Amino acid sequence: MNRQSFSIAVATSVLLGVIAATPPIADAQERDATPVQPSFTQGEAQSGITMLYQWKGNNPRTANVGTIKSADGAEWTVPAKTHFHAATKAADLYNEANGVEPEGIADVELEAIPVIDAGGDEVFTAYVFGDNYFEFSVNGKLLAVDAVPMTPFNSSVIRFRTQRPFTIGIMGVDWEERLGLGFEKFKGAPFHQGDAGLVAVVKDAADETVSVTDANWKAQTFYTAPLKTKECLVRKGTIRDSSKCSTEDTADGTNYFAAHWPIPENWAASDFDDSGWPNAVTYTNDFVGVDNKPAYTNFTDLFDAPDSDAQFIWSSNLVHDNLVLMRTTIGNQ
Numbered sequence: 001m002n003r004q005s006f007s008i009a010v011a012t013s014v015l016l017g018v019i020a021a022t023p024p025i026a027d028a029q030e031r032d033a034t035p036v037q038p039s040f041t042q043g044e045a046q047s048g049i050t051m052l053y054q055w056k057g058n059n060p061r062t063a064n065v066g067t068i069k070s071a072d073g074a075e076w077t078v079p080a081k082t083h084f085h086a087a088t089k090a091a092d093l094y095n096e097a098n099g100v101e102p103e104g105i106a107d108v109e110l111e112a113i114p115v116i117d118a119g120g121d122e123v124f125t126a127y128v129f130g131d132n133y134f135e136f137s138v139n140g141k142l143l144a145v146d147a148v149p150m151t152p153f154n155s156s157v158i159r160f161r162t163q164r165p166f167t168i169g170i171m172g173v174d175w176e177e178r179l180g181l182g183f184e185k186f187k188g189a190p191f192h193q194g195d196a197g198l199v200a201v202v203k204d205a206a207d208e209t210v211s212v213t214d215a216n217w218k219a220q221t222f223y224t225a226p227l228k229t230k231e232c233l234v235r236k237g238t239i240r241d242s243s244k245c246s247t248e249d250t251a252d253g254t255n256y257f258a259a260h261w262p263i264p265e266n267w268a269a270s271d272f273d274d275s276g277w278p279n280a281v282t283y284t285n286d287f288v289g290v291d292n293k294p295a296y297t298n299f300t301d302l303f304d305a306p307d308s309d310a311q312f313i314w315s316s317n318l319v320h321d322n323l324v325l326m327r328t329t330i331g332n333q
């Protein structure tokens, strides 16, 4: 319901003596930390198939999106509804597709990267490597999106101007080729379960690190697949735990399920209440498997700095959780 009809509904409820007016459902569920029930889909998305990006080089992949309906009639964009075409692309730290392949941070001309206005006078620089795709917001404003949705594995720099305290919101997407199923086609395996992970470092104008991804961040999943059965997904409060779901590849995954949850419209805003979200889970470089990815390994002095080591983060399941929202707030100095 829109704001006006909601106001009318509230007024009517009060007139009728119904004290507890019912707010819009997503809002109420987030505020009360009442678990939001997922919608389940089964099989591969067949409609709205759109190509976002095609990479024909090493490890060639086509990144598509599609739509699929759940039994309750809701339509879901998989693997995620993105702003890939509409939003500013984050500048390349390392991107083979654009021929940007510096040996290290010393070879990156940071001053040439435009500063995006997020309201304020202090300039910050964020360095992000995501498997596979991210969208980066500050105080609810989308500043930039990953230039490559799936492959090649790239990394990005975002310079922005804001003031402390400020909230960073990152949408992370583990891309897929079997849309709606969370499977990719990998080295001849037609239904392979791909994994995810995101690492970020934020520095101030004096090159001091003000934030690294770690277990203090919040992370919640909104799309979990493939699920061999719906029952392997355990929901307890706001915990969405797919650790009991099989991570095995399969010869035919077309009957597998997926769980989808609606994304709160204001999830990236500074005043969004993320107290019900789980803390991010950290993963080692080895577990994520970055040793053959120069978009990461050329910048270990950034991502693995001994005094401020950024951790790979994600929700509790690096394989099944394919759309994860992550948040942190950088306080005053």
Ligand SMILES: [Ca+2]
Binding pocket: 130, 132, 133, 134, 146, 147, 148, 149, 150, 152, 153, 154
């Ligand atoms: Ca990417």
Ligand SMILES: [Ca+2]
Binding pocket: 131, 132, 174, 175, 194, 195, 196
């Ligand atoms: Ca992946």
Ligand SMILES: [Ca+2]
Binding pocket: 303, 304, 305, 309, 310, 311, 312
């Ligand atoms: Ca690290």
Ligand SMILES: [Ca+2]
Binding pocket: 174, 182, 193, 194, 195, 196, 225, 318, 319, 320, 321, 322
């Ligand atoms: Ca996955």
